[in-house]
């Protein structure tokens with residue numbers, strides 16, 4: 001079963017993925033940082049691209065709080081259906097789309113890109129394209145937030161890489177979810193993204209990934225990135 005089918009199945013039975021209406025907490029910290037440092041005037045009618053939007057909780061927050069125009073993309077039809085049902089908004093365009101394929105967007109057209117724990121499921125070829133596409137569509141002065149799986153200090157992740165190898169560097173096939181995911185060391189992440197964008201802040205935080213009734217301790221990178229043309 002491929003990643004797309006596994007995610008669709010997950011949205012049907014929802015053992016891991018959130019169906020929450022609340023925006024992700026670390027993403028809110030990024031928004032606070034943007035505001036405090038006046039990096040972007042969020043009240044100026046910004047355009048946001050939410051990659052792997054899931055049920056749309058973060059897309060909705062941006063449209064509802066800041067009147068942002070949002071593209072919410074997810075390759076799971078079930079996720080997009082739920083997003084439209086529970087977090088529909090006139091300023092949001094939810095679409096079933098693979099973020100590892102070319103983005104049908106103009107150059108320099110997006111003020112903010114969100115990737116809240118989504119792109120870690122891309123393969124290397126798709127990831128290379130996704131980073132190039134993010135750099136292409138992000139406006140000069142635009143910012144990107146990535147929350148992704150960390151390698152350092154995460155014994156569960158390191159064990160899964162050993163026991164359930166995903167075929168590419170630092171990947172595993174999640175034993176319950178069935179999705180192949182990449183984990184990143186800090187230097188690996190920076191090297192990759194800095195080719196086309198500029199990583200300006202990177203923080204590692206511990207969180208819990210719940211699957212069914214069990215909670216697994218996981219480490220996540222919260223990465224703040226800006227356009228190289230800023």
Ligand SMILES: C[S@@+](CC[C@H](N)C(=O)[O-])C[C@H]1O[C@@H](n2cnc3c(N)ncnc32)[C@H](O)[C@@H]1O
Pocket residue numbers: 003007008017018024051052053054055056057058073074075076079097098099100115116117118119121122
């Ligand atoms: C952990 S969930 C996070 C959802 C959302 N960002 C949130 O914070 O609630 C990861 C999401 O990424 C989506 N996803 C994974 N790989 C994708 C791809 N190649 N293209 C589009 N969506 C993808 C999954 O379907 C899933 O909805």
